[in-house]
Amino acid sequence: MHSGPVIALDAMGGDHGPQEAVRGAVRAVREHGLRVVMVGRRPELVRLLAEEDAAGAIPIVHAEDALAMHEGALASWRRPRSSVAVACKLIRQGEASALVSAGSTGGVVATSTVRLRTQQGIMRPALAVSLPTRPGPTVLLDAGANADAKPEMLVQFAHLGAAYARSAFGVENPRVAMLTIGAEPGKGNRLARKTAELLTAAAAQAPQAQRLDFRGNVEGHDLLAGEVDVVVTDGFTGNVALKSVEGAVRFTMDAVAEAMTSSTAAKAGSLLQRKALRELRGRLDSDTYGGAVLLGLNGSVVISHGASRGPAVERACRLAHDLTAGGIGEEVRSRVQSGARSARRQRLGPGGEEQPAG
Amino acid sequence: MHSGPVIALDAMGGDHGPQEAVRGAVRAVREHGLRVVMVGRRPELVRLLAEEDAAGAIPIVHAEDALAMHEGALASWRRPRSSVAVACKLIRQGEASALVSAGSTGGVVATSTVRLRTQQGIMRPALAVSLPTRPGPTVLLDAGANADAKPEMLVQFAHLGAAYARSAFGVENPRVAMLTIGAEPGKGNRLARKTAELLTAAAAQAPQAQRLDFRGNVEGHDLLAGEVDVVVTDGFTGNVALKSVEGAVRFTMDAVAEAMTSSTAAKAGSLLQRKALRELRGRLDSDTYGGAVLLGLNGSVVISHGASRGPAVERACRLAHDLTAGGIGEEVRSRVQSGARSARRQRLGPGGEEQPAG
Structure with a gap:
């Protein structure tokens, strides 16, 4: 009955232990027909x-070990019997296509990077998150996988992000922008300036089908404007920006809640609005879109928040399904090959002969 | 009657022209007794x-030229007759101690850096902003003056930020943290890792009076937590973080306003709360603390938001007064000299002789 890609769920990750993972898996299987x-x-x-009345409903692969939530990345990836490592093994053996984990981001990134390896031609994987913008989500990457990045990596991240927007959200021609300071061309630090040059060149040279729709620079206050589909940056800046946004949203919602109970009149009003604000908090919740995705490996990796409960695990499974069923692997492959071809064409003359250097 | 430092107000900067500058100046003089x-x-x-019934109440120094709001930094500082350049001249001649402008940040930073020059021993000036945290504000710097910074600059920025917190907000021993990704020591990009080492060393070595109270790393979501007095980072990261926070606060307030009028019940409630939320918006408004401050030059420079109205100009004048009257220049001087002394002591042996290298 069930078809589609198989998702390997790390049932041991997360702050709330396997119970919430099991709940999420049961919902993903029963309500959405996913294969987990x-x-x-x-x-x-x-x-x-x-306990969930689902004995035998979901296959189990045993793993005796688990990554601790606060374990360093370096320590964790050396453990071959951890549930994350065993899940990666299933993917390498072709028995699953995607990994979902609520484990620590550092541990899952390190373990899956080492064990799944990057897709051919990809320099480094990038961590992508979906911001709750309207009308559609904006993909921000790299959100923390690479603290020190090179301009060439950021160009690949732009392709990875575009592949994500297309596979998960069905955006036909994702609009890509680069995060920097100052909207005009030429603004930013050395990395951003060089990256913008390369992105401009990549947008001009790629064949039509895989063209990057590079829209130029955006600034921090544009992150939630919803005007582009992908925002690309290095992992240090992206992580700071993401956490600054999350912190500011929480700060503001808390301040609103406080203001709304600061007087009797305000308190009476807030009773009438509790539902509307609860819904808003849900929409702005960073779990809503299923978690961060590590892009560029041989297999999709979705890392849901450590505090994930069942519904968040279920959403992470759906995102992993959508990415894989949406063909993100092939999308990345064709974009990278097309990027390599057009870079090669640059070096070749019109007749196809290699141009002398200089 | 009036005493204290003289503030040179660029009356031509800002989106709303000289009218708002004049209004702000009149309030600063009449209500707070400042010298402008x-x-x-x-x-x-x-x-x-x-028109403000204040003919002759405030001295005027003529400047025939003005920086345009969207003029590039490089173009602007070459104009010797701009109001910003003339205000800097007043400071260099000892006729004023501080500059206030609502002009473009890039133009004011470039012009004042060239014309006031850095204090002795300071490598680069840094742009500092106060975040609306509780119980006290948190100073974030560099918010954009130096897109590419060196670790040694960031250590100086830590001292500049501490001097700001002490002079403007009366914080006796400002707690300083570094913005990075991951709270544990050793996390971050190359710049952040090296800077953390230097800050740890500076905290251990400085003489008691000028000791840096370095509290380690903070992440993006800690920016509004109010747990430290100063957060130090490079100008690229700081600008992205600041604008991400500002954008997220605005986004959330807009979403709250929308949620609160989304149903009849919610709408009825929001009438009761309008005042509480208006006050909250005021508190979170980036103008509240008087604007960004360029630290490390020979003279305090306060850059208020381009959209500043009279009250924002007035607050900027008060901030410039507080910084100057609070002795920020001397505070920076003694911190930098003490830093240089302790760096020298490191190179010298216990008996005072220079140690052989290696």
């Missing part, structure tokens, strides 16, 4: 499945 | 002062 295999301690998972 | 001199086109300023 759970990876973790079998006896525990069997018991939890039974 | 206005720099700009004399006939226009004379007329506007008369």
Whole structure:
């Protein structure tokens, strides 16, 4: 009955342990018909499945070890029997196509980068998040996988982000911008200035089908404007920007809640609005879009928030399904090959002969 | 009657022209007893002062030229007769101690850096902003003056920020943190890692009086937590973080306003809360603390928002007064000298002789 890509769910990651992972998996399977295999301690998972009235409903692959939430990235990827490592093995063996984990971002990034390896031609994987913009989400990447990046990596990130927007959200020609300071061309630090040059060149040279629709620079206050589909930056800047946005949204919502109960009149008003504001908080919640995605590896990797409950795990599974079923792997492959071809064409003369240097 | 430092107000900067500058100056003088001199086109300023019933109340220094709001930084600082340049001249001649302008940040930064020059021993000036945290404001710097910075500059920025928190807000021993990704030591990009090392060393070595109270790393979501007095970063990261925060606060307030009028019940409630939310918006408004301050030059420079109206200009004048009267120049001087002394002590042996290298 169920078809489509198989999702390997790390059932041991996250602050709330396997119970929430099992709940999310059951919902993903029953309500959305996804194919999920759970990876973790079998006896525990069997018991939890039974508690959810779902004994035998979801296959389990045993993994005796698990990454700790606050374990350093370097320590974690050396553990071959962790649930994340075993899930990666399933993907490498072709038994699954995507990994979902609520484990620590550092641990999952390190483990899956080492064990899944980057797609051919990709220098580094990038962590992408969807910001809750309207009318559609804006993909921000790199949100923290590469603290020190090179301009050439950022050009690849632009393609990775475009592939994400297309596969997960169905955006035909994603509009891509670069995060910097000052909207005019030539603004920013050395990395941003060089990257903007390369992106402009890539937009001009790629063949029509894989063309980057590079819209130029955006600034921090444009992140939530919803005017582009992809914003590209290095992992240091992207992580600072993402967390600044998250912190400011939370700060403002808390300040609103406080203001609304600061007087009797305000308090009476807030009763009438509780529902509207609860819905808004849900929309701005960073879990809403299913979590961060590590792009550019041989297999989709979705990292949901450590505090994820069942519904967040379910959304992460749906995102992993959408990316894989949407063909993100092939999309990245064709974009990277086309990028390599056009870079080569640049070096060749009109007749196809290699031009002498200088 | 009036005493204290003289503030040279660029009356020509800002989106709303000299009228708002004149209004702000009149309030600063009448309500707070500040000493202000206005720099700009004399006939226009004379007329506007008369309209405010303040003919002759504020001295005017004529400047025939003005920087355009969207003029590039490089173009602007070459204009010796601009109101900003003339205001800087007043400071260099000892006739004023501080500059206030609502002109373009790039233009004011470039012009004042060239014309006031950095204080002795300071490598680069840094742009500082106060975030509306509680219980006290948090100073974020560099917010955009130096897109490419070196670790040694960031250590100086830490001292500049501490001097600001002490002079303007009376914080006796400002707590300083560095903005990076990941709270543990050793996290971040190359610049952040090296800077954290230097800040740790500076905190250990400086003499008691000028010691940096370095509290380690903070992340983007800590910016509004109010747990430290100063957050130091490079101008690229700081500008992205600041604008991300500003954009997210605005986005959230707009979303709240929309949610609160989304149903009849919510709309009825919002009438009761309008005042509380208006006050909140005022508190979160980036103008509230008087504007960005360029630190490290021979003279305080306060750059208020281009959209500043009279009250914002008035607050900028008060901030310039507080900084100057609070002795920020001397505070920076003693911190930099003490930093140089302790760096020298490091190179010397216990007996005072220079240690052989290696």
